[in-house]
Amino acid sequence: MHTFFICRCLELAEKGRGLVGNGAMVGAVLVRDGKIIAEGFHEGFGCPHAESMLLKKYEYNICSTDILYVNLEPCCHTGKTPPCTEILLERGIKKLVFGMQDPDERVAGKGIALLRSKGVEVIGPILEDECLRLNRGFVSVRMKSRPWITLKMARTIDGRIANHDRSMMKITTQQQDQWAHEFLRARHDAILVGVGTILSDDPRLTVRCPHPRPLPRSGGGERQRQPWRIVLDKNFETELSATVVGDAHSSSTILIRGEIKSTEDSIEKERVLEGRGVTILTVPVVRGQFDWPSLWDALITPQQGYNGITSILVEGGPKTWEFFRHAGCVDQEVLLIGKKSLRG
Ligand code: AOF
Numbered sequence: 001m002h003t004f005f006i007c008r009c010l011e012l013a014e015k016g017r018g019l020v021g022n023g024a025m026v027g028a029v030l031v032r033d034g035k036i037i038a039e040g041f042h043e044g045f046g047c048p049h050a051e052s053m054l055l056k057k058y059e060y061n062i063c064s065t066d067i068l069y070v071n072l073e074p075c076c077h078t079g080k081t082p083p084c085t086e087i088l089l090e091r092g093i094k095k096l097v098f099g100m101q102d103p104d105e106r107v108a109g110k111g112i113a114l115l116r117s118k119g120v121e122v123i124g125p126i127l128e129d130e131c132l133r134l135n136r137g138f139v140s141v142r143m144k145s146r147p148w149i150t151l152k153m154a155r156t157i158d159g160r161i162a163n164h165d166r167s168m169m170k171i172t173t174q175q176q177d178q179w180a181h182e183f184l185r186a187r188h189d190a191i192l193v194g195v196g197t198i199l200s201d202d203p204r205l206t207v208r209c210p211h212p213r214p215l216p217r218s219g220g221g222e223r224q225r226q227p228w229r230i231v232l233d234k235n236f237e238t239e240l241s242a243t244v245v246g247d248a249h250s251s252s253t254i255l256i257r258g259e260i261k262s263t264e265d266s267i268e269k270e271r272v273l274e275g276r277g278v279t280i281l282t283v284p285v286v287r288g289q290f291d292w293p294s295l296w297d298a299l300i301t302p303q304q305g306y307n308g309i310t311s312i313l314v315e316g317g318p319k320t321w322e323f324f325r326h327a328g329c330v331d332q333e334v335l336l337i338g339k340k341s342l343r344g
C-alpha cells in the first residue's frame with residue numbers, strides 16, 4: 001500500500017517539472033483509512049513546499065491514524081519557506097512515509113531524526129530508486145554541483161551521422177522523434193546544443209508531443225511546458241535570424257558566451273536579444289574551452305528572472321558530445337539508430 005501512495009506523490013511531484021528551478025519536485029498525499037483525503041505539490045521555485053501546500057488546503061483536524069506520504073524527506077531548515085517539520089508537528093501529524101532522504105546538506109536525515117525525536121512514526125525510504133530517478137537533476141546539483149546530463153545521439157544503421165558533404169541528414173523515424181520529444185526533451189529542464197548546430201541546422205529545440213501535459217498554473221491555456229534552450233556560443237556567433245532567438249519561445253533561450261571583446265555589433269546584438277527575452281550568461285573560457293565549474297555555476301545558480309536548472313539533454317553534434325564526454329560529465333547516453341542505411 002505504501003508504494004501505491006508514494007507513486008501518487010511522484011505523479012504530483014512531476015507537475016512541478018520545469019517550474020521548481022534548481023529545487024526538488026515533491027508531491028504529498030494525506031491518507032485516512034486507505035483513502036487519499038488531500039494532496040499537494042511543490043508548484044514552483046520559492047513557493048510553499050508540498051507538505052505545506054497540502055496542509056494549507058486541508059484545514060480540518062488530523063487524526064492520529066492519518067498518514068502523510070511524501071516522496072522527499074521533509075525539510076527542517078528555514079530556506080525561502082519555513083521548515084516543513086515544524087508545520088507537520090504543529091498540525092499533529094503522527095505518521096509519515098517518505099520516499100528518499102533529502103541530499104541537501106541542510107536536511108540530509110535531520111528532518112527524519114527530528115520527527116522521530118518528537119514521537120512521529122517515520123517509515124521509509126519507500127520506492128527509493130524511483131524517487132531518486134525523478135529527482136536525479138536535483139540530486140546531481142546537490143551532490144555534484146552540476147546538472148544531470150543526458151547525451152542524445154542518432155546514427156544510421158551503417159553508423160553515419162551526416163551526409164558526405166556534412167549537411168544535415170534525417171536519420172530518425174517519426175516514431176523515434178515522438179519518443180524523443182515525450183521521454184527525453186519533455187523530461188529535462190533544458191536542451192543544449194553548440195552554436196555550430198544553430199548555424200547549420202537552425203533547430204527549434206521545442207517539445208512537440210502527441211500527448212501534451214498542460215501546465216498546472218496555465219488554466220489549460222499553455223498546452224506544453226517548453227524546456228530551456230541552451231546554446232554554447234563562445235564567440236557570440238548566433239545570428240538574430242536563428243529560430244531559437246526569434247520564435248515565440250525566445251524567452252526560454254539561454255545563450256552562453258565567452259568573455260570576448262565587445263564590438264559595436266556585439267553590443268547591438270546583445271541589446272536586441274535581451275529585448276526578445278533571451279538570457280545571456282558570460283562564462284570564462286580557459287584554453288579555448290568553457291571553464292566547467294563556472295559553466296555549471298552559471299546554470300544552476302538562480303539570478304534575476306532565472307531560477308536555475310538541474311537537468312540537460314545534450315543534442316548538439318559530435319563536437320559537443322565529445323566536449324561533455326571528455327570532461328566526464330555524462331550521466332546517461334541515448335543512441336537512436338535510424339532504420340535506413342544511407343550507404344553511397
Ligand atoms: C520539502 N518539501 O516540497 C520541497 C523541499 O529554498 P527552499 O526553502 O525552497 O528550500 C529548498 C530546499 O528544500 C531544497 O534544497 C530541498 O532540500 C528542500 N525541498 N523539501 O520538505 C518540498 N521542495
Ligand code: ZN
Pocket residue numbers: 049050074075076082083084085
Ligand atoms: Zn519543506
